[in-house]
Amino acid sequence: MTSRTTTVLVGVASLFAGLVIPVADAQQASGPVKVVQLTGLAGVKDNAKGTLSVENGQLHFVHGKASSDVSASSIQDVVTAADSQRAVGGTIGLMSMAAPYGGGRVLSLFRTKIDILTVQYRDAVEGLHGAIFSMPIGTAEVIKKNLVAQGARTTASGEPAASSSSLPNKEQKQ
Amino acid sequence: MNRTLKAGIKLSLFTLIFPASPLLAQKNKPAKIKAAALQVEMIESNEIKLPAEFQVALYENLIRQLEKNGFSHVYRDGDRNAASVADLIVLHSTVRGFKAGSERARQVTTVSGATSITIHCQFTSPEGTSLLEQDVNGKVRFFGSNLKATYDFAKKAAHVANENFSTPGRE
Numbered sequence: 001m002t003s004r005t006t007t008v009l010v011g012v013a014s015l016f017a018g019l020v021i022p023v024a025d026a027q028q029a030s031g032p033v034k035v036v037q038l039t040g041l042a043g044v045k046d047n048a049k050g051t052l053s054v055e056n057g058q059l060h061f062v063h064g065k066a067s068s069d070v071s072a073s074s075i076q077d078v079v080t081a082a083d084s085q086r087a088v089g090g091t092i093g094l095m096s097m098a099a100p101y102g103g104g105r106v107l108s109l110f111r112t113k114i115d116i117l118t119v120q121y122r123d124a125v126e127g128l129h130g131a132i133f134s135m136p137i138g139t140a141e142v143i144k145k146n147l148v149a150q151g152a153r154t155t156a157s158g159e160p161a162a163s164s165s166s167l168p169n170k171e172q173k174q
Numbered sequence: 175m176n177r178t179l180k181a182g183i184k185l186s187l188f189t190l191i192f193p194a195s196p197l198l199a200q201k202n203k204p205a206k207i208k209a210a211a212l213q214v215e216m217i218e219s220n221e222i223k224l225p226a227e228f229q230v231a232l233y234e235n236l237i238r239q240l241e242k243n244g245f246s247h248v249y250r251d252g253d254r255n256a257a258s259v260a261d262l263i264v265l266h267s268t269v270r271g272f273k274a275g276s277e278r279a280r281q282v283t284t285v286s287g288a289t290s291i292t293i294h295c296q297f298t299s300p301e302g303t304s305l306l307e308q309d310v311n312g313k314v315r316f317f318g319s320n321l322k323a324t325y326d327f328a329k330k331a332a333h334v335a336n337e338n339f340s341t342p343g344r345e
Contacts (some may be wrong), residue, residue, distance in 0.1 A: 038227075038231075038321065039230075039231055039234050039235070039321075040230060040231075040234045077226070079226035079227075081225055081226065081227060084278070085319075111278060116227050118226040118227045118230050120216075120226075120230060122252065123250075125253050125254045125255055126252040126253060126254050127249065127250030127251070127252060127253035128216055128233075128250050128251040128252050129234075129250065130229075130230030130231075130233055130234055131230070132227045132230055132231060132321075156226075
């Protein structure tokens with residue numbers, strides 16, 4: 001009886017540990033982070049996958065053999081937000097829409113949480129640029145902290161802003 | 175006989191007027207304003223809180239769509255080179271309405287969860303004289319992420335610019 005209770009307790013503890021440890025790991029990651037550059041970075045295609053890191057006062061994005069750098073001191077604003085995306089995406093996600101009995105719609109309910117990092121920076125002639133990256137949850141805040149430590153400015157401080165998709169579905173009018 | 179003659183006259187009048195109507199319509203169309211270059215200011219959202227990613231996506235998509243529509247010189251907000259350009263048009267955009275919507279709700283229900291943005295676009299001279307003002311909206315109703323509404327807005331805004339302004343080498 002006692003051994004059974006112990007087994008159940010160990011099982012529950014491992015389950016919680018399994019849920020908590022990846023988040024803690026993600027938050028402590030200081031090396032390159034796997035990201036998707038959604039839009040905005042000069043010379044990089046939309047939705048380009050790559051790695052993002054902060055080193056030597058530069059925001060460094062590597063995509064395949066190409067790389068792109070933005071000086072931290074030129075960054076006017078860096079903002080993080082939380083969002084979510086379909087757990088099953090891409091071609092399979094698109095094909096699942098045709099699944100019978102609303103199977104595709106059920107798949108849409110399964111979503112993974114992601115972080116969004118938005119940076120606004122000035123180029124050599126003071127022209128304003130903006131870039132948006134999506135990345136694993138917990139990593140955007142680390143990159144933001146590193147950028148701020150290396151000279152980037154931010155208008156938002158503290159916790160990440162509310163998700164654009166989790167915002168109340170209420171229209172704001174002037 | 176008389177009836178056939180009347181019908182013939184009516185038909186010939188119709189054939190004369192029908193092809194001439196587009197020509198008349200073109201005459202009534204206001205002349206395009208000359209613009210050597212366009213400068214796009216950052217999207218303002220002081221009264222309505224817009225997520226930062228939406229603000230940046232609107233701005234970047236707008237610049238991209240204007241360049242795609244044949245505006246060879248599109249300057250960014252704060253670009254020093256724009257100061258010396260003659261016939262420069264400045265585009266100010268202010269958020270007037272925003273409904274965040276939900277991608278999940280769109281995918282699950284199809285009919286709900288639409289994202290929409292309404293932006294007041296004001297084209298001015300560098301001195302601030304208003305040349306054209308119009309509300310433009312961007313929507314995503316069925317497929318795609320919420321940010322797709324910014325692409326829809328940019329396409330429509332670029333179309334407005336294309337209809338009202340002419341740049342050298344492009345009529």
